Amino acid sequence: MSKKFQAMRGTRDILPGEVEKWQTVEKVAAMISERYGYREIRTPHFEATDLFARGVGETTDVVQKEMYTFPDRKGRSLTLRPEGTAGVVRAVIEAGLAKPDRLHKLWYWGPMFRYDRPQAGRYRQFYQWGAEVIGTANPWADVEIIVLLAEYLEELGLTDLVIKLNSVGDATCRPIYQKKVREALASRRDELCPDCRERLEKNPLRVLDCKVPGCREIVKGVPSVLDSLCEDCREHLDEVKKGLDASGLTYEMDPGLVRGLDYYTRTAFEIHHGKLGAQSAVGGGGRYDGLFKILGGPEVPAVGFSMGVERVLIALQEEGRDVFHQTPLVYLARGANLSDEAFRLARELRRRFAIQLEYAEKSLGAQLRQADRLGATAVLILGEDEMAAGEITVKDLKSGDQRRMPRADLQDELARLLSEPAASRSHT
Numbered sequence: 001m002s003k004k005f006q007a008m009r010g011t012r013d014i015l016p017g018e019v020e021k022w023q024t025v026e027k028v029a030a031m032i033s034e035r036y037g038y039r040e041i042r043t044p045h046f047e048a049t050d051l052f053a054r055g056v057g058e059t060t061d062v063v064q065k066e067m068y069t070f071p072d073r074k075g076r077s078l079t080l081r082p083e084g085t086a087g088v089v090r091a092v093i094e095a096g097l098a099k100p101d102r103l104h105k106l107w108y109w110g111p112m113f114r115y116d117r118p119q120a121g122r123y124r125q126f127y128q129w130g131a132e133v134i135g136t137a138n139p140w141a142d143v144e145i146i147v148l149l150a151e152y153l154e155e156l157g158l159t160d161l162v163i164k165l166n167s168v169g170d171a172t173c174r175p176i177y178q179k180k181v182r183e184a185l186a187s188r189r190d191e192l193c194p195d196c197r198e199r200l201e202k203n204p205l206r207v208l209d210c211k212v213p214g215c216r217e218i219v220k221g222v223p224s225v226l227d228s229l230c231e232d233c234r235e236h237l238d239e240v241k242k243g244l245d246a247s248g249l250t251y252e253m254d255p256g257l258v259r260g261l262d263y264y265t266r267t268a269f270e271i272h273h274g275k276l277g278a279q280s281a282v283g284g285g286g287r288y289d290g291l292f293k294i295l296g297g298p299e300v301p302a303v304g305f306s307m308g309v310e311r312v313l314i315a316l317q318e319e320g321r322d323v324f325h326q327t328p329l330v331y332l333a334r335g336a337n338l339s340d341e342a343f344r345l346a347r348e349l350r351r352r353f354a355i356q357l358e359y360a361e362k363s364l365g366a367q368l369r370q371a372d373r374l375g376a377t378a379v380l381i382l383g384e385d386e387m388a389a390g391e392i393t394v395k396d397l398k399s400g401d402q403r404r405m406p407r408a409d410l411q412d413e414l415a416r417l418l419s420e421p422a423a424s425r426s427h428t
């Protein structure tokens with residue numbers, strides 16, 4: 001027997017029946033992005049390894065432990081993108097579009113890759129939707145980014161959502177806060193996990209983000225970053241809060257929400273879902289005013305988010321929201337020796353409707369059973385009688401109603417039948 005292949009660990013197939021949910025959540029993301037004035041950008045799935053080492057941060061777990069890095073045939077080190085922002089920033093710089101005061105509002109959607117331990121809802125190839133506002137330090141851009149993500153989740157029908165907000169300061173006030181964190185943790189250094197002992201030297205804010213229970217307990221005693229913000233950062237945060245209030249969003253301040261790298265500035269946020277358990281964030285982001293400079297561009301402020309598509313699908317399932325969307329199907333059944341006519345009619349109807357019919361001739365009974373199996377909304381019957389009279393029989397499978405009509409009336413009848421609520425979109 002020859003070898004049987006399987007999808008690689010941490011990857012999965014999305015088969016028909018499930019893929020319609022994916023199509024819906026992607027379609028809604030595209031729609032909401034457009035409504036907010038964002039345009040799509042598509043960047044390659046692999047980039048130079050250095051881009052992520054610098055753009056995601058050498059000291060992060062993502063870069064140190066989780067990247068899919070490999071040499072190509074010329075020995076260049078390439079990496080499958082572990083996230084979307086670094087590629088977007090590189091693309092904007094490369095296209096010569098990174099200019100102070102020139103605004104770009106971009107969104108992306110696609111697979112990301114991390115060599116992580118696979119568990120429920122976490123895959124090595126996973127999908128993200130993200131958006132970036134590039135070219136402004138205005139706090140209303142931060143507000144819009146948060147509102148955009150919240151709007152999307154609400155549009156899908158999710159309710160059990162909590163927005164968490166924080167500020168991580170800037171180059172003026174963060175060094176002072178880092179010093180406070182070091183001092184507060186100095187006496188308990190030995191109780192921290194090995195990673196955190198190292199972080200304490202290089203990047204003390206990341207200790208606040210550690211998931212190890214022992215560390216979480218210890219950092220409770222650390223003073224809040226909110227008490228260390230400089231005047232400008234304080235004002236920025238107040239404006240963001242004001243904007244969220246004006247947008248009708250409720251949020252919690254969470255001083256433990258940190259993004260520990262130097263190019264992150266001010267706003268940090270996450271949106272959590274109540275039924276996702278310990279790792280409950282469906283998405284998050286913040287301001288990254290220092291990143292363009294680090295990636296070789298001019299100094300351009302920016303803010304953005306990314307969202308885990310698998311997480312959102314789990315949250316939808318947990319809330320019993322069915323976003324299954326399938327174009328209503330019409331099954332065309334035919335009598336003996338009417339294949340020519342049936343395929344001609346199908347081609348005509350397929351300009352407007354989803355039509356299914358058999359390749360081979362089958363009995364009417366077999367065709368009707370197949371229509372049922374496919375979950376068709378309506379069946380058209382083209383028999384010898386109908387053919388001779390220039391008519392067709394239309395059967396509504398939901399109500400069971402059946403009537404014969406002139407072929408000329410068919411398109412209007414189908415349009416009416418398929419536009420009824422039962423057959424239309426279900427995600428709102």
Ligand SMILES: [Zn+2]
Nearest residue numbers: 193196210215
């Ligand atoms: Zn730790």
Ligand SMILES: [Zn+2]
Nearest residue numbers: 170173230233
């Ligand atoms: Zn500051």
